[in-house]
Amino acid sequence: MVTTRRRKEVYIRKLIRLGKVSSAVVLPKSWIETQNLRPGDQVYIREREDGVLEISPAIMPMENLRRQVFIIYADKVADSELLKRLIIGAYTQGLINIRVARSDLDFLPNNIIELIHKLTSRFDEVYIKRELRNLVDIEVIHSEAEININEKIAEMFMHLYSEIEHLARALETKEKKHLEEVLKIEELIDRYYYKLLRRIILIQRGRLPAEKHGLESILHVIGDRRIIGIIEMISDLTAEIANELMEESIEIFDERILNGIKALLDAIRKTIPDTIRAFSPPDFMLAHNVLQRLGRLEMALKNFRKNIKKIVTDVKKAGYLISIITKLVDATRLFTGICEVIINRAIENPEQLGANVFELVSAQEE
Numbered sequence: 001m002v003t004t005r006r007r008k009e010v011y012i013r014k015l016i017r018l019g020k021v022s023s024a025v026v027l028p029k030s031w032i033e034t035q036n037l038r039p040g041d042q043v044y045i046r047e048r049e050d051g052v053l054e055i056s057p058a059i060m061p062m063e064n065l066r067r068q069v070f071i072i073y074a075d076k077v078a079d080s081e082l083l084k085r086l087i088i089g090a091y092t093q094g095l096i097n098i099r100v101a102r103s104d105l106d107f108l109p110n111n112i113i114e115l116i117h118k119l120t121s122r123f124d125e126v127y128i129k130r131e132l133r134n135l136v137d138i139e140v141i142h143s144e145a146e147i148n149i150n151e152k153i154a155e156m157f158m159h160l161y162s163e164i165e166h167l168a169r170a171l172e173t174k175e176k177k178h179l180e181e182v183l184k185i186e187e188l189i190d191r192y193y194y195k196l197l198r199r200i201i202l203i204q205r206g207r208l209p210a211e212k213h214g215l216e217s218i219l220h221v222i223g224d225r226r227i228i229g230i231i232e233m234i235s236d237l238t239a240e241i242a243n244e245l246m247e248e249s250i251e252i253f254d255e256r257i258l259n260g261i262k263a264l265l266d267a268i269r270k271t272i273p274d275t276i277r278a279f280s281p282p283d284f285m286l287a288h289n290v291l292q293r294l295g296r297l298e299m300a301l302k303n304f305r306k307n308i309k310k311i312v313t314d315v316k317k318a319g320y321l322i323s324i325i326t327k328l329v330d331a332t333r334l335f336t337g338i339c340e341v342i343i344n345r346a347i348e349n350p351e352q353l354g355a356n357v358f359e360l361v362s363a364q365e366e
Helices: 029-034 062-066 080-092 110-120 149-173 176-204 220-247 255-279 284-311 315-348
Strands: 016-018 022-024 043-047 053-057 070-073 097-101 126-131 135-140
Touching: 070 080, 080 097, 080 110, 080 176, 110 126, 110 135, 149 176, 149 220, 149 255, 176 220, 220 315, 255 284, 255 315, 284 315
Parallel strands: 070 097
Antiparallel strands: 016 022, 043 053, 097 135, 126 135
């Protein structure tokens, strides 16, 4: 960890009466400026056993983060998958300087260096600052540029729409180029997801202003975080189906089966435009309508899965198809979570519903 020392100051302050039972003390201006605190920010007050009170910022300012290095010791990490998760976690949690090294200062294996290069290429605003045989320094270019998170989520929806459309086209044309396109779009959605997740976490922690990111309420970051996570998971499921179809030639499957899966895929895809319309501004009735359609789709997918064993006698083929249908069932269930967020958000502002479904009144008016 990199730290900078500065001379400790001693301040004397008088207690100020605040209300009938409380007192306040004025914090030094120099300390407030050093910690980059503003009116309304929170601080932690800890009482030690010796009676001394310690005051520290509840949220670490970006200036402090820039002076810190998050070090991951690769030789202490069980496997490359865990190392990957640690790097992703450090990025999404808002850290700026990330170092991968060995605790014994020995050389990093080539496969670790290759993993770091591959991983950093998937993120926006990330580059390798320094690469030596025994360490790799990763730096995140912290940007406070204003972006509209709702608009970016709508873009994620449209990319998901294209991803599912290419999967359906692959079943129709039996051309692998559409499956390859699915995998490319999945990588693009991943980039959106990690970038937005980092922003949302920084907003949650008060390091970025919510209003400059198109959020009407700080509470919306919770729902938005859930929505981008669901879109990313559905995208992953779609890519998994594409990978399975690439491993097993599409031509071996019965035309009727492929047409049935394509029809169900199209039905899922067609719910996306209505979901976008229901998302911003929140449309309670449209979100409920999409929920009902998704419920019917889930039942149709389950019935289709039951009939696979009756139609397909080849055990291996049946296994592939059941795996594909199960992933589509999971994707449909995930979609319902987005609709639930939209409905909950609409309830926050009943006057905007325009559907006369419910209203908030005082207990005296009831």
